[in-house]
Amino acid sequence: MRNKKPNQYSYNNHDTRERKFVNKNFSKTDNYHSNFSETLFQNTSFVGAKFKFCALYGARFENCLIRGALFRGCNLTAAVFKDSIISAAVFERCKLSGCTFENCKIVPTSKLKNLLPDISFPDTDFFDAYPSSEGFNHDLIEIVESLRSCDLIRQSTVLHRKKGMLDTVSLKVLVEEFGEEFLTQELRSLPALINNSFHTLSYINHILRKRKGCDKKGVPGPIAHGAPILTNECLSTD
Structure with a gap:
């Protein structure tokens, strides 16, 4: 699915709680001070996406591609990343209590493994670099x-x-x-x-x-x- 409008999914001071984004393209979008709590993102791309100071409490990311994305100052408490590929993403000054990464593939992502206990990564594989x-x-x-x-x-x-x-x-x-x-x-x-x-x-x-x-x-x-x-x-x- 290609976005029908440029930055169609960029949100600024917007309330999108409990919405469902399925087969969408958030790549290169800019999201500021918006509320995505309890929102489902499924089969969605976040290549180069930016989330700054957003509420993502209890959000679910399923079968997503998260490459070069920035999460800065976001509340990701109890958020779930499942069956997703995460590469070169940045989680900067985020609240991550209870956040889990289940059956994900994670390529170097700024200190993520050190921010949460091992129990937060069930069946998840970490790679130092892309496999040869x-x-x-x-x-x-x-x-x-x-x-x-x-x-x-x-x-x-x-x-x-x-x-x-x-x-x-x-x-x-x-x-x-x-x-x-x-x-x-x-x-x-x-x-x-x-x-x-x-x-x-x-x-x-x-x-x-x-x-x-x-x-x-x-x-x-x-x-x-x-x-x-x-x-x-x-x-x-x-």
């Missing part, structure tokens, strides 16, 4: 590199970072769920299956889960619990 591409099957890396030719995939920044670098953390998430052999076979056809803009890995996950649920004849098989059946309507992230 040499740790993956060579054919798989070549296929992922070739996906740059698809504008929608390249523009999503989900698999490809700036300066020609791969997002190997996202790739690691895919490998953990689907395995390298399956990805090597199925990622080749990914451009033909994507027909609109997207901003988080969950979109690709849903497509691959559907592919995995079909046998060689294309007959649908059991869908993984919680995974949507991708009709044309489901493929839209608007």
Whole structure:
């Protein structure tokens, strides 16, 4: 989903308590002195987003991409980050009591691990840097590199970072769920299956889960619990 208006999701002194933002793009937005308490952010991108002096008490971030985001002077008490990729984010002078990061992948993020007890990071992996591409099957890396030719995939920044670098953390998430052999076979056809803009890995996950649920004849098989059946309507992230 691409924002229909520039800075559509930038809020200044705004009350957005208990709202739901699903499949939205908060990338490069500026949010000041706004109340997002008990708000749900799901399948949402926060690349380069700024939250300054905002209330995020009890907020939930599920399947989000949080890269280069700034949280300054925010109240994140009891907030939950789940199944999200967090890279180079800054949590500066924030209230983090009771904040948890569940099943997340965290690449160097300003002292975050030192700000909370270990119990706050169930099933979460920390990386000192993005994993080397040499740790993956060579054919798989070549296929992922070739996906740059698809504008929608390249523009999503989900698999490809700036300066020609791969997002190997996202790739690691895919490998953990689907395995390298399956990805090597199925990622080749990914451009033909994507027909609109997207901003988080969950979109690709849903497509691959559907592919995995079909046998060689294309007959649908059991869908993984919680995974949507991708009709044309489901493929839209608007």
